[in-house]
Amino acid sequence: xxxxxIGLQVSSDPRLLGVIRGVIQVWLDVFGLVPDRRHEVVxxxxxxxxxxxxxxxxxxxxxxxELVLSATExxxxxxxxxxxxxxxSECSEYRPLVKPAEHELVPGGLGVKLIHEVFDEVRxxxxxxxxxxxxxxxxxTAKHExxxxx
Amino acid sequence: xRIETTKTADETIIAIEGDIDLYSSPELRTAVLKxxxxxxxxxxxxxxxxxxxxxxxxxxxxxxxxxxxxxxxTFVLVAPSISVMKVLELARLDSIFEVRPA
Numbered sequence: 001x002x003x004x005x006i007g008l009q010v011s012s013d014p015r016l017l018g019v020i021r022g023v024i025q026v027w028l029d030v031f032g033l034v035p036d037r038r039h040e041v042v043x044x045x046x047x048x049x050x051x052x053x054x055x056x057x058x059x060x061x062x063x064x065x066e067l068v069l070s071a072t073e074x075x076x077x078x079x080x081x082x083x084x085x086x087x088x089s090e091c092s093e094y095r096p097l098v099k100p101a102e103h104e105l106v107p108g109g110l111g112v113k114l115i116h117e118v119f120d121e122v123r124x125x126x127x128x129x130x131x132x133x134x135x136x137x138x139x140x141t142a143k144h145e146x147x148x149x150x
Numbered sequence: 151x152r153i154e155t156t157k158t159a160d161e162t163i164i165a166i167e168g169d170i171d172l173y174s175s176p177e178l179r180t181a182v183l184k185x186x187x188x189x190x191x192x193x194x195x196x197x198x199x200x201x202x203x204x205x206x207x208x209x210x211x212x213x214x215x216x217x218x219x220x221x222x223x224t225f226v227l228v229a230p231s232i233s234v235m236k237v238l239e240l241a242r243l244d245s246i247f248e249v250r251p252a
Contacts, residue, residue: 014171014172014173015173017171017172017173018169018171018173021169021202036236039233039236040236040240042202043204043237043240046171046204047204047205050171050172050204050205050206053172054172097240097241097242098242099242099243099245099246100242100243100246105212105215105216105246106212107208107209107210107212107213107216108205108209110205110208110209110241111204111205113241114205114240114241117240118240
Protein backbone atom coordinates (compact mmCIF):
# COMPACT_ATOMS: atom_id res chain seq x y z
CA UNK A 1 0.00 0.00 0.00
CA UNK A 2 1.32 3.47 -0.87
CA UNK A 3 1.23 6.26 1.70
CA UNK A 4 -1.75 8.00 0.12
CA UNK A 5 -3.75 4.79 -0.37
CA ILE A 6 -6.76 4.18 1.83
CA GLY A 7 -7.29 0.83 3.52
CA LEU A 8 -10.66 -0.21 4.93
CA GLN A 9 -11.63 -3.29 6.86
CA VAL A 10 -15.36 -3.82 7.25
CA SER A 11 -17.36 -6.68 8.78
CA SER A 12 -19.14 -8.90 6.29
CA ASP A 13 -22.47 -7.56 7.51
CA PRO A 14 -24.71 -6.51 4.59
CA ARG A 15 -26.05 -3.63 6.70
CA LEU A 16 -22.62 -2.02 6.29
CA LEU A 17 -22.67 -2.02 2.48
CA GLY A 18 -24.22 1.44 2.58
CA VAL A 19 -21.25 2.67 4.61
CA ILE A 20 -18.80 1.26 2.06
CA ARG A 21 -20.75 2.90 -0.78
CA GLY A 22 -20.64 6.22 1.08
CA VAL A 23 -16.86 6.03 1.56
CA ILE A 24 -16.24 5.11 -2.08
CA GLN A 25 -18.47 7.94 -3.24
CA VAL A 26 -16.67 10.55 -1.11
CA TRP A 27 -13.28 9.17 -2.16
CA LEU A 28 -14.22 9.36 -5.86
CA ASP A 29 -15.38 12.96 -5.37
CA VAL A 30 -11.73 13.87 -4.72
CA PHE A 31 -10.92 12.92 -8.31
CA GLY A 32 -13.92 14.73 -9.78
CA LEU A 33 -15.37 11.71 -11.52
CA VAL A 34 -18.49 12.64 -13.50
CA PRO A 35 -21.67 11.50 -11.70
CA ASP A 36 -22.50 8.69 -14.16
CA ARG A 37 -19.07 7.08 -13.81
CA ARG A 38 -19.08 7.61 -10.05
CA HIS A 39 -22.40 5.80 -9.75
CA GLU A 40 -21.11 2.91 -11.87
CA VAL A 41 -17.89 2.55 -9.87
CA VAL A 42 -19.79 2.62 -6.56
CA UNK A 43 -22.13 -0.06 -7.96
CA UNK A 44 -19.30 -2.31 -9.14
CA UNK A 45 -17.40 -2.07 -5.83
CA UNK A 46 -20.65 -2.80 -3.97
CA UNK A 47 -21.09 -5.89 -6.17
CA UNK A 48 -17.59 -7.11 -5.32
CA UNK A 49 -18.26 -6.67 -1.58
CA UNK A 50 -21.67 -8.35 -1.87
CA UNK A 51 -20.04 -11.31 -3.64
CA UNK A 52 -17.57 -11.67 -0.75
CA UNK A 53 -20.45 -11.72 1.75
CA UNK A 54 -22.76 -14.00 -0.24
CA UNK A 55 -20.39 -16.42 -1.89
CA UNK A 56 -17.06 -16.42 -0.02
CA UNK A 57 -18.51 -16.07 3.50
CA UNK A 58 -21.87 -17.75 2.70
CA UNK A 59 -23.71 -14.97 4.50
CA UNK A 60 -21.62 -15.03 7.71
CA UNK A 61 -21.64 -11.50 9.08
CA UNK A 62 -18.60 -11.55 11.42
CA UNK A 63 -15.81 -11.97 8.87
CA UNK A 64 -13.64 -9.28 7.31
CA UNK A 65 -13.96 -7.64 3.90
CA GLU A 66 -10.91 -5.54 3.07
CA LEU A 67 -10.67 -2.72 0.56
CA VAL A 68 -7.66 -0.79 -0.68
CA LEU A 69 -8.39 2.42 -2.58
CA SER A 70 -5.58 3.77 -4.67
CA ALA A 71 -5.17 6.49 -7.27
CA THR A 72 -2.34 7.52 -9.55
CA GLU A 73 -2.25 10.03 -12.37
CA UNK A 74 -3.41 7.34 -14.77
CA UNK A 75 -5.51 4.94 -12.74
CA UNK A 76 -8.13 4.65 -10.06
CA UNK A 77 -7.70 1.24 -8.51
CA UNK A 78 -9.81 -0.58 -5.94
CA UNK A 79 -9.01 -3.99 -4.49
CA UNK A 80 -11.56 -6.02 -2.52
CA UNK A 81 -10.41 -9.12 -0.68
CA UNK A 82 -11.79 -11.69 1.73
CA UNK A 83 -10.61 -14.79 3.57
CA UNK A 84 -13.60 -16.95 2.70
CA UNK A 85 -14.13 -19.87 0.35
CA UNK A 86 -12.33 -19.39 -2.97
CA UNK A 87 -14.80 -18.88 -5.78
CA UNK A 88 -14.41 -21.20 -8.80
CA SER A 89 -12.52 -19.45 -11.59
CA GLU A 90 -15.45 -19.84 -14.01
CA CYS A 91 -17.51 -17.57 -11.71
CA SER A 92 -15.21 -14.63 -12.38
CA GLU A 93 -14.74 -15.10 -16.13
CA TYR A 94 -15.62 -12.25 -18.43
CA ARG A 95 -19.04 -12.64 -19.99
CA PRO A 96 -20.42 -9.70 -21.94
CA LEU A 97 -23.72 -8.15 -20.94
CA VAL A 98 -26.29 -8.70 -23.66
CA LYS A 99 -30.03 -8.25 -23.71
CA PRO A 100 -31.45 -11.70 -22.90
CA ALA A 101 -34.23 -13.35 -24.87
CA GLU A 102 -37.37 -13.89 -22.81
CA HIS A 103 -36.63 -17.57 -22.16
CA GLU A 104 -33.08 -16.66 -21.06
CA LEU A 105 -34.28 -14.16 -18.47
CA VAL A 106 -33.05 -15.46 -15.12
CA PRO A 107 -32.55 -13.62 -11.85
CA GLY A 108 -28.96 -13.43 -10.59
CA GLY A 109 -25.49 -13.78 -12.09
CA LEU A 110 -25.16 -10.09 -12.87
CA GLY A 111 -22.62 -8.89 -10.30
CA VAL A 112 -19.40 -10.07 -11.98
CA LYS A 113 -20.66 -8.98 -15.40
CA LEU A 114 -21.30 -5.49 -14.05
CA ILE A 115 -17.79 -5.34 -12.55
CA HIS A 116 -16.26 -6.24 -15.93
CA GLU A 117 -18.56 -3.76 -17.68
CA VAL A 118 -17.66 -0.80 -15.46
CA PHE A 119 -13.89 -1.16 -15.09
CA ASP A 120 -11.20 -1.08 -17.77
CA GLU A 121 -9.16 -3.85 -16.14
CA VAL A 122 -10.36 -6.53 -13.72
CA ARG A 123 -8.19 -9.20 -12.16
CA UNK A 124 -9.65 -11.93 -9.95
CA UNK A 125 -7.21 -13.86 -7.77
CA UNK A 126 -8.95 -16.66 -5.89
CA UNK A 127 -6.72 -18.31 -3.29
CA UNK A 128 -5.88 -21.99 -3.48
CA UNK A 129 -7.14 -22.84 0.01
CA UNK A 130 -8.93 -19.71 1.16
CA UNK A 131 -9.61 -16.14 0.24
CA UNK A 132 -10.45 -14.14 -2.85
CA UNK A 133 -9.18 -10.91 -4.24
CA UNK A 134 -10.39 -8.74 -7.08
CA UNK A 135 -8.49 -5.71 -8.35
CA UNK A 136 -10.53 -3.29 -10.45
CA UNK A 137 -8.86 -0.49 -12.40
CA UNK A 138 -10.39 2.52 -14.11
CA UNK A 139 -8.27 4.48 -16.56
CA UNK A 140 -8.43 8.19 -15.73
CA THR A 141 -9.46 10.12 -18.82
CA ALA A 142 -10.67 13.65 -19.33
CA LYS A 143 -14.17 12.51 -20.29
CA HIS A 144 -14.62 10.85 -16.90
CA GLU A 145 -13.59 13.84 -14.81
CA UNK A 146 -15.44 17.09 -14.21
CA UNK A 147 -13.53 20.20 -15.21
CA UNK A 148 -10.95 18.33 -17.29
CA UNK A 149 -10.26 19.35 -20.83
CA UNK A 150 -10.74 16.88 -23.66
CA UNK B 151 -35.47 0.88 2.62
CA ARG B 152 -39.18 1.34 3.22
CA ILE B 153 -41.92 -0.59 1.43
CA GLU B 154 -45.56 0.42 1.24
CA THR B 155 -48.14 -1.76 -0.47
CA THR B 156 -51.49 -0.34 -1.57
CA LYS B 157 -54.27 -1.79 -3.68
CA THR B 158 -56.43 -0.16 -6.29
CA ALA B 159 -59.30 -1.86 -8.08
CA ASP B 160 -56.99 -3.52 -10.61
CA GLU B 161 -53.48 -3.14 -9.40
CA THR B 162 -51.32 -3.70 -6.34
CA ILE B 163 -48.75 -0.93 -6.00
CA ILE B 164 -45.53 -1.61 -4.10
CA ALA B 165 -43.78 1.69 -3.42
CA ILE B 166 -40.14 1.57 -2.36
CA GLU B 167 -37.99 4.29 -0.85
CA GLY B 168 -34.27 4.20 -0.07
CA ASP B 169 -31.53 1.78 -1.09
CA ILE B 170 -32.13 -1.69 -2.54
CA ASP B 171 -29.05 -3.80 -1.89
CA LEU B 172 -27.98 -7.19 -0.56
CA TYR B 173 -29.31 -6.26 2.88
CA SER B 174 -32.71 -4.94 1.87
CA SER B 175 -33.59 -6.89 -1.29
CA PRO B 176 -34.79 -10.07 0.54
CA GLU B 177 -37.58 -8.00 2.15
CA LEU B 178 -38.52 -6.60 -1.26
CA ARG B 179 -38.44 -10.07 -2.82
CA THR B 180 -40.85 -11.38 -0.18
CA ALA B 181 -43.23 -8.44 -0.74
CA VAL B 182 -43.15 -8.79 -4.54
CA LEU B 183 -43.55 -12.57 -4.69
CA LYS B 184 -46.40 -12.39 -2.16
CA UNK B 185 -48.22 -9.61 -4.02
CA UNK B 186 -48.01 -10.96 -7.59
CA UNK B 187 -50.27 -14.05 -7.29
CA UNK B 188 -52.80 -12.14 -5.17
CA UNK B 189 -53.06 -9.10 -7.45
CA UNK B 190 -56.31 -8.69 -9.36
CA UNK B 191 -54.74 -7.70 -12.67
CA UNK B 192 -51.13 -6.97 -11.89
CA UNK B 193 -48.46 -5.28 -9.84
CA UNK B 194 -46.83 -1.86 -10.17
CA UNK B 195 -43.46 -1.39 -8.54
CA UNK B 196 -43.06 2.31 -7.76
CA UNK B 197 -39.33 3.04 -7.85
CA UNK B 198 -39.40 6.85 -7.81
CA UNK B 199 -37.97 7.00 -4.30
CA UNK B 200 -35.15 4.53 -4.84
CA UNK B 201 -31.78 6.20 -4.34
CA UNK B 202 -29.67 3.14 -5.16
CA UNK B 203 -30.23 -0.36 -6.57
CA UNK B 204 -27.71 -3.17 -7.01
CA UNK B 205 -27.87 -6.45 -8.93
CA UNK B 206 -29.85 -8.15 -6.14
CA UNK B 207 -32.55 -5.53 -6.70
CA UNK B 208 -32.42 -6.18 -10.44
CA UNK B 209 -32.71 -9.94 -9.77
CA UNK B 210 -35.76 -9.28 -7.57
CA UNK B 211 -37.44 -7.34 -10.38
CA UNK B 212 -36.63 -10.11 -12.88
CA UNK B 213 -38.08 -12.69 -10.49
CA UNK B 214 -41.21 -10.57 -10.07
CA UNK B 215 -41.61 -10.26 -13.83
CA UNK B 216 -41.27 -14.02 -14.31
CA UNK B 217 -43.76 -14.71 -11.54
CA UNK B 218 -46.22 -12.26 -13.09
CA UNK B 219 -45.94 -13.98 -16.48
CA UNK B 220 -46.48 -17.38 -14.87
CA UNK B 221 -49.54 -16.05 -13.03
CA UNK B 222 -50.97 -14.19 -16.02
CA UNK B 223 -50.54 -10.79 -14.33
CA THR B 224 -49.04 -7.52 -15.49
CA PHE B 225 -45.79 -6.26 -13.97
CA VAL B 226 -44.93 -2.59 -14.45
CA LEU B 227 -42.13 -0.37 -13.14
CA VAL B 228 -43.64 2.97 -12.13
CA ALA B 229 -41.60 6.19 -12.31
CA PRO B 230 -38.20 4.52 -11.84
CA SER B 231 -35.54 6.91 -10.54
CA ILE B 232 -32.50 7.81 -12.64
CA SER B 233 -30.39 5.56 -10.44
CA VAL B 234 -32.66 2.56 -11.12
CA MET B 235 -32.74 3.21 -14.88
CA LYS B 236 -28.95 3.48 -15.04
CA VAL B 237 -28.51 0.04 -13.49
CA LEU B 238 -31.14 -1.50 -15.76
CA GLU B 239 -29.48 0.10 -18.80
CA LEU B 240 -26.03 -1.07 -17.72
CA ALA B 241 -27.42 -4.61 -17.30
CA ARG B 242 -29.12 -4.38 -20.77
CA LEU B 243 -32.46 -5.06 -19.08
CA ASP B 244 -34.13 -1.66 -19.47
CA SER B 245 -36.27 -2.76 -22.42
CA ILE B 246 -37.34 -6.01 -20.76
CA PHE B 247 -39.65 -4.19 -18.35
CA GLU B 248 -42.78 -2.19 -19.03
CA VAL B 249 -42.23 1.28 -17.59
CA ARG B 250 -44.76 4.05 -17.01
CA PRO B 251 -44.62 7.47 -15.39
CA ALA B 252 -46.27 8.03 -12.00
